[in-house]
Amino acid sequence: MVDVKSGPNPLFLREEELRQAIELLYFAYRGFTAEPDQILADYGFGRAHHRVIYFVGRHPGTTVSALLEILGITKQSLSRVLGQLVRDGFVVQRPGTHDRRQRLLELTETGRELERALTETQRVRLARAFRNSGANAVEGFRTVLYNLMDEAHQARFAGLQPEREAGREVGPKSGREAGRR
Numbered sequence: 091m092v093d094v095k096s097g098p099n100p101l102f103l104r105e106e107e108l109r110q111a112i113e114l115l116y117f118a119y120r121g122f123t124a125e126p127d128q129i130l131a132d133y134g135f136g137r138a139h140h141r142v143i144y145f146v147g148r149h150p151g152t153t154v155s156a157l158l159e160i161l162g163i164t165k166q167s168l169s170r171v172l173g174q175l176v177r178d179g180f181v182v183q184r185p186g187t188h189d190r191r192q193r194l195l196e197l198t199e200t201g202r203e204l205e206r207a208l209t210e211t212q213r214v215r216l217a218r219a220f221r222n223s224g225a226n227a228v229e230g231f232r233t234v235l236y237n238l239m240d241e242a243h244q245a246r247f248a249g250l251q252p253e254r255e256a257g258r259e260v261g262p263k264s265g266r267e268a269g270r271r
Contacts, residue, residue, distance in 0.1 A: 121215065122212060122216075123137065123140075125211035125212075125215075126211055129204075129207055129211070130208070133178070133204070138163075138167070139171055139174070139175060140208055141161055142157070142161070142168070142171050142181070143175065143181075143197065143204060143208065144208070144209065145157060145160050145161065146181055146195045146196065146197055146201070147197045147202060147205035147209075150196045152194070152195055153186070153192050153193065153195070154168070154172070154183075154192075154193045154195065157172075157195060160246075172195075175201070179198055179200050179201075180197065180198055180200055180204060181195055181197055181198065181201055182195070182196050182197075184196070
């Protein structure tokens with residue numbers, strides 16, 4: 091078991107500690123995606139489908155352009171996945187209200203049911219990990235994830251942006267603290 095409570099000074103990480111972190115991320119991601127991957131396989135879908143379903147569900151009415159920006163993929167890649175999700179009845183595309191050339195995306199009821207099933211497996215895993223880790227570890231985890239992101243992606247978390255404390259950056263605030271701003 092990895093001792094995460096009395097870890098190294100983060101300013102002086104050794105190669106082995108960095109490699110261990112890479113492995114922890116790898117195995118954590120594998121665990122985080124295992125159950126959704128099984129559900130997706132029943133539909134003949136993969137992780138790209140999961141990402142589209144998740145973000146369309148999270149942002150109903152989003153445009154194709156906005157989804158491309160969120161996912162950071164090519165139009166061709168999105169077109170293949172989105173086309174299948176539309177054909178199979180998980181996503182609908184509607185013309186924009188102000189610009190009919192825009193395509194607004196929403197999940198169908200079938201898509202919402204799949205998104206709920208996929209997200210529930212991950213929500214349960216995260217909730218368990220957060221409960222077992224404690225509030226300080228959760229805040230540290232959020233800070234690390236935030237700081238792993240490119241700045242362009244950090245901007246998406248406007249209410250969670252780090253502040254300066256005594257000349258050092260700190261990570262995103264919890265939802266409760268972010269709401270008090």
